[in-house]
Amino acid sequence: MTHGAKLGEIERVYRERFTEYQRVAGAILGDADAARDAVQDAFAAAVRTRASFRGDGPLDAWLWRTVVNAALNERRRRPPVPAPVARTNGGGGGEEAAEIRIALALLPDRQRVALFLRYYADLEYAAIAAVLGVSEGTVAATLHAAHRALRRRFEEVRS
Amino acid sequence: MNVFDPELAATLERLAPAGATEPDWADVLARARGGSRSRRGLAAAALLAALALLAAPALGLRTLIGGARPHLQLVARLEPVAGTGSGSLVLTPAGTFTHPGSNRVEVWFGLRKIGYALRFQGLSGPATSARLVVAPPRRGHGRGYTVRLCAPCTSGFHGVIRLRRLVFAVLARRATVEVDTARHPDGELRGRILARR
Numbered sequence: 001m002t003h004g005a006k007l008g009e010i011e012r013v014y015r016e017r018f019t020e021y022q023r024v025a026g027a028i029l030g031d032a033d034a035a036r037d038a039v040q041d042a043f044a045a046a047v048r049t050r051a052s053f054r055g056d057g058p059l060d061a062w063l064w065r066t067v068v069n070a071a072l073n074e075r076r077r078r079p080p081v082p083a084p085v086a087r088t089n090g091g092g093g094g095e096e097a098a099e100i101r102i103a104l105a106l107l108p109d110r111q112r113v114a115l116f117l118r119y120y121a122d123l124e125y126a127a128i129a130a131v132l133g134v135s136e137g138t139v140a141a142t143l144h145a146a147h148r149a150l151r152r153r154f155e156e157v158r159s
Numbered sequence: 160m161n162v163f164d165p166e167l168a169a170t171l172e173r174l175a176p177a178g179a180t181e182p183d184w185a186d187v188l189a190r191a192r193g194g195s196r197s198r199r200g201l202a203a204a205a206l207l208a209a210l211a212l213l214a215a216p217a218l219g220l221r222t223l224i225g226g227a228r229p230h231l232q233l234v235a236r237l238e239p240v241a242g243t244g245s246g247s248l249v250l251t252p253a254g255t256f257t258h259p260g261s262n263r264v265e266v267w268f269g270l271r272k273i274g275y276a277l278r279f280q281g282l283s284g285p286a287t288s289a290r291l292v293v294a295p296p297r298r299g300h301g302r303g304y305t306v307r308l309c310a311p312c313t314s315g316f317h318g319v320i321r322l323r324r325l326v327f328a329v330l331a332r333r334a335t336v337e338v339d340t341a342r343h344p345d346g347e348l349r350g351r352i353l354a355r356r
Contacts (some may be wrong), residue, residue, distance in 0.1 A: 011184055016184035036180050044190030 005046075005053040005062070007128065013063055014043050020121045021067045027116040030070040030105070034078075035071065042070035061130035068113055068131055075109075104152040111146035114139060233329050235336045235350035237279060241343045245278030246314070248289075248336045250352065251331070274337075276317040277308060283342045286312040291320070291352075294333040313339065329354065 018039070023044075026035035046066045053062055058064075110132065117128045127137045132139065132149060173205055237246035251274045288310035295303040309316045328334045329352045337346040 014184060014187065015182050022180070032180075039187055040183070043187040044193075046185060122216055157188035 005050040005059055007050065009059055010043065010046055010050060010063065013060055014114065014144070017121070021064075023120045024064075024113065025034065025067055025071040025115045027058070027104070027112060027120070028109070029075055029078075038071040038123075039067055039076050041074075042067040045070065057130050061123075061127050064117065064123070064127070064131040065133070068117075072109065072113075079155065082107075101143060103150050107146055111142050114142045115146045115147055118143060169319060197234050204247070233352050233354055235352040237336065237350040239349040240337075240346050240349045242281070242283045242340075242347050244281035244283070244302075244338075244348055245281060246338060246348050246349065246350075248277050248352065249309075250275045250320075273306065273320045274317065275320060276315070277312060277336075277338075278314050278316060279312075279338055279348060282338070282340050282347055284340045286311065286314075287341055287344070289316075289336065289338045292335050292337060293328045294335075296333065298302060305317070 021039045022032075022035050025038045026032055029035050029038060041065070043066070046063055053059065104115070107115070114132065116127055117123045117131060122133070125139045128139045129136045132142075134142075136158075184222070197330065235248040237244075237248065239245065286309075289308040289312045291306040291308060293304050306320060308318065308320075314332035332351060332353065334352040336350055336352060338348040340343070340347045
């Protein structure tokens, strides 16, 4: 078992996956600037505390957990954002995209984060479980619930 | 089962395209250093403050909080209840500070010990005992209590009381001291303890 993460390793992961980190943080925070800040702060924290990385899991999962926690903490610190309303003009993607945005915004935090970790970060269930600090079974159930909620929402919109 | 829905992935990809910003590792390192510096600064400031607080009473500094004078002095002038004696009790709670020109008194939270010195003269006989009598609070809950200072007693006796709450009782003018003799077992001398400013 390794103790501590190397600075070079953290930098490599940061450069390789920066876009994904930013997207997932953006999904949590709903704000691109805040998302970038959260990612930068999360990696700064990871650099400071790299000696505490126990090496009992992949470095990637540890860094994901740091980013997700930073974004969730920032989200808790901010005043609550009202649920978005549908915008049919502009906004890239038209009416359906607007509805999907609303559906995503209405998902519980854990479901939304799990969804983005799966589809943006392309993480396996085991890695998502490590990031969220839950079991793989819980990840499967969470994703299933998120899929079902999205499907239900789309069906409501289309019917 | 490790489910992946390519259609959903494509939809999400359209909704949240890659951000325009580029990774900035130098900024990460600068933030990391900034955080370390501020934490180190806070730790150093806390250490200095703790040292200043610890050193203040020992060095007799007047500058603790807004120029506080070290050690509140609590004094009881002992007057005769019977006979013609007199005396004094001086309490020096080490963790207290007074503010000149104001009624503010600082009492350290961790205060446990109060030193005292008892002096008397002109009694009808040897002092058989001396005690501190704390009356119950005028408002709220709580009972009165008595703390024995010495038995028998000689003038110049000094000791330590380990009661933090006594300071508050004294500040509320609820504490008196009594000196007994064989002739006057219920108190030959008595005096209320007051803060000397």
